[in-house]
Amino acid sequence: MNCKNRKTQRNINCTSIYDFQVAMPFDIIMFCKNVLVLRPAGLLLFCVLCNSVATTIPVGTFKTECHDHHFWLTVKYNFLGHMVRFDIEERGSVHFLSHQRAAECGYTMVFNSRGDLVLRASFLACYVDNKKDAEFRLHLWFVNKEANGKDVAYPVLLSCHLQQPWSPRQIVCEENYMEVSVKKEISTASRQDLKWLDSPILAPEEERKGLEKWQVAFHKPEYPGGESMPLRDAEIMGYYINTTDTRIILRCPYSSVMSYMLQERGVPLEVVHASIFYHHMWRVFKVDVSVACTMNKATTDGEHIVGTFPQVLSPLVEGRFMDRGMWFGMDTHLLSECSMKELGYKTGLQNGVVEIRIPLGAKGVYIKSHVVDEKYAQSSSVDLFYVHKWKDGQWALTQYLSFRPLKTLYVPKIPILIKNTMPSEKMFSVTLGPFPHDVSLRNVTIGGEPLSLVETVELGFKISFVPFNNGAHAYQLKVPFSHPLVSQKSIDGGYRRYTLKVTFALDISPHGDVFYHHSTVVSDLPDIVLPRLEGKCTPEGILVLLHYGNQDFQWEMYLGNRRLDWELVELGGYILKTEEDYFSVELPLYSLGMTYEDLSLQGLVARVEVTLVNVQTMGAEHTFVHHCSFPVRELLVCLPEGKIVVLADTSRTIPPIEPNHTTLLDQNCRPTDSDSTRALFSFSVDSCGTIHTLMGNHLVYENEVRYMEKHLSIPDPLIEEKPRYRLTIQCRYPVNDTSTITISQPFYSAFTPPTHEIKEDFRGQRKPEDT
Missing domain, CATH: 2.60.40 (Immunoglobulin-like)
Structure with a gap:
């Protein structure tokens, strides 16, 4: 399809996309032939439709913000077609933004960690209508290839006013370019500097030619004296140099011809060291337009994403360095100390390096899936930007802004297969995961036969989506042992072995990369189940x-x-x-x-x-x-071979007595163990004063657990001393046989011997007996 705007032929191009969503209200205010006019908050949007006319735009499709000398435009993920592009309109001409041209002109097109398409454009970018460096307008076209294959173009008019004053020097490290803008008339060039200039540009009558007579000098370690050239030669090498009412701008993609790398506190930097010479009112001025950006990837310690930035970027600092603060932001907003604490983000300064540590599970951290060497891998990223301000001997204030998000390298991540099979249920149950949201199950192969998800259901299999609280998910597969695609055979020991061979095919969006996970699950089920x-x-x-x-x-x-x-x-x-x-x-x-x-x-x-x-x-x-x-409170056990064990409970005695001071008839026989209310005795029938009595065909062995009152005065030998506590215990054994065992629960009396005790024979039948 060809879309025409005014006299310019518009060819539809493409780029790939992820998934996400943003909400924003729209009101339809006019509809005319092939033109739909919509007005969202803060954004005037015209919809010019060529072969296809859309009468509505989903709520929240477009979102725009003016932020820190940048236009921000976000297009909601579910509005994106299979292929999208941006074109920029200026004075009736439409300019296609290739990747190279976008980097040279100050445009960045990325997908944020949530899947929305984001366009960031510098206020000083090409084709921006700039009014005295205070008001900025940009007219661009969003071109979308929809699911039906038709292309629809949506022009968007962005308008922003300067919200924060320009710093004398502003440096931007974007994902695809470096930019520096400085205030004009910084310093007058010295005679030593002028040796790079061709004499014709010093003539005042040539001043009207403006930028054509400007020159730029690049400095590299291999060119200590610098290499000077006209601006047109620098532009051929990919350097964009321009001027506005108050600013001078230099912008270039990364890995440009005159850039070089160096290490700053162990952090790699890409540096473009340049000076621009221009003349104004019979004087020649020199302005330093050097720029340096960190090039290191984030690292991970298994629990955090770690990003580092040198506190002092030596190629950009001259003289004394005075720090004026540093901040981190997410999306379009700076994070306060309170917000960072709530998110679990931590910052620190060690050996001249600013470090930020972000928990892998924290809000804002995005896990991306990859296929590396046919194996599954993951990377972690967070859409942070870094702001640093300082003063030095040359610049009253430098604002350094880095939009390079923290991204880790690919880390192999073997999916975990959890085997939940219960042989008694005669059903294989396996769970594969966890996966982030960009992984989806395409199909499974069971027993060598590829099956679509629909076919698995028809064959009696069950595949379930298992969500987790952190946004991840897994897939559970259940297959009956009896299915023909499950192999089985008899093995030794009276068992039958069931084997499930399964291959999961999983897609990674949005590019459709596929990886496979193979697994074999074995379960042995007894053919003979014994009691x-x-x-x-x-x-x-x-x-x-x-x-x-x-x-x-x-x-x-x-x-x-x-x-x-x-x-x-x-x-x-x-x-x-x-x-x-x-x-x-x-x-x-x-x-x-x-x-x-x-x-x-x-x-x-x-x-x-x-x-x-x-x-x-x-x-x-x-x-x-x-x-x-x-647990027991009180018990008498008559053990075989004439051993007696008794546990006496003294808690019901008023006033209480001390169990560890109780004895048997032989006062030398004391408890083998005791606590605050109970005493434990263990003794043989021929010890501790035990009395033997023959009663019919039984030998009766009797003893007492007793507590004697303590007297302070000398006892009277003519008066019989009575115990305060007495518990009579008896064991009965058949004559010539002490191998039986009986269990009794003795009866308690506080001051006098009991007249009866409750006995329990080995059959558990209780009976009263005289003591």
Whole structure:
């Protein structure tokens, strides 16, 4: 399509774009033949449409600002076509901005970290209507190739007034060019300087030729004396030199012919060291138009993006250096100290180098994806600009402005494949990520067969988009074990191996680069699932669960050496439950089947031993032991082989007594352990004053836990001393057999021996007995 404006033929060109959004209101104020006039806040926008006429523009499409001697125009990401370009109109002519011409003329076209297209133009750029360095107007055309292939041109008229006074010297380091502008009539040229000038330009009658007679001298390390040339020769080499009412400008792209590199405090600089000679009112003036920009990339320590700037740029400083402050900004706004603190940004000055550290996860940090050597990589960037002001021996004030964003080099980043497969569900589940917003899943290849995302759903697979709070995302893939694209085979040990071979193809926008992630996931599932025992501790006892498995055979459960049957269930007070895939039996604490291993102040340790027996073979298929610890306040344990352990609780005595001062009948037998309310004794039946009594077919061993009152006066031997606390304990063993165990909970009496105590035999049945 050809678009014509006045008499100028307009050819549509292209450049690539990213994605993002900005909001801004528009009001339609007029519509006429092929012309749509819209008025956004602060911006007059005319829409000239050639083959296609658009009657509306989405809200927030264009945003403009006047900022620090620059025009800023932002075009919202979702308005950008596949190809876009800017043309500049001046006095009826339209100028195409190639990359080279944009750098020479003071225009920068970039995509910010959010994907919007940003045009920055210097107030001193080519084609700007400049009124006395105070009012500036720029008429440009935004040309958009839409999705239907048609080209539409949108002219935009930008208008800005000078908001901040010009500094005597202003230096701009843009992403694609360097610019310096200085106030006119800085100093008169000396005779030593004049040796570079051709004598004809000194004649006053030639002054009217203006810039044609100006000369510029470039200085490089290999040319210590400098190399002088007319401005037209410098322009051929890509240097733009011009003058306004009050300023002299030099601008050039990076890596220009007369530039050179040097290191400043370890930071690489690109330098153009130049002087301009011009004459005015019979006098010859010399102005220094040197410019230097940092060329280093940002670095990362794994947690921060780190940017560095020399505090003093020696090629730009003459005489004494006096710092007048430095600032950082994001987008179009300077950041206050409070804002930087909230964002986690930190600045410092070390060994003459200004350093800024930005957390990788902080607001404003953009993660960009790349494909390097067919592998996935990432770079980090943040759209910061740097402002520095200083005074020196030559300049009353220099303002240095760097728009070069902090960008790290490409770092290989292997995507993480998380395997969430649960064999019991018979479903592969894998999650790949995390990825920034510019990565999207194109398709998957499973078992060697490429599948579109639609085909995966039709085949019974499930692909899910998994978002994260930080804006990243991942992709989850679920594939049934039984699908034909999953390979399977039998392996040793009664298992079947399922193998999923998957390749993820992922796109990187906006350029459509593709990278692949290959993975093989293996899961072994038993072909034969045997019964499995599991134990759990409950407040009341021990719970034993039997998971059936998938084998059909008869089995019997043994608790200890006793077979589980209804008689044992009733004797032990067991609780049984039967579910679809498991069976459970809960054993109360003091019931049959329990084995007690230890009693201490920390509690009673009980153990249950379970055995599964195959009825056909009478062989033990599985043996299982589970331990639990139960807190107790008071307990008597009659252990095998004639050992007694008692835990006595003295907390109910009024007034309280000290448990560590209690004894047995033999006052030399004191507690083996105690705390503020309990005493623990452990002794054999033939010690500590234990009394033996034969009662029928049982031997009864009796002792007492007692606390004797302390008397300050000499005791009367004729008066029997009574204990303040007495707890009678008994253990009963069959004659000629001390291998049994009993558990009792003794009864407490504060001053006199109890008439009864509650005993509990090994079956957990309580009965009163005379003491």
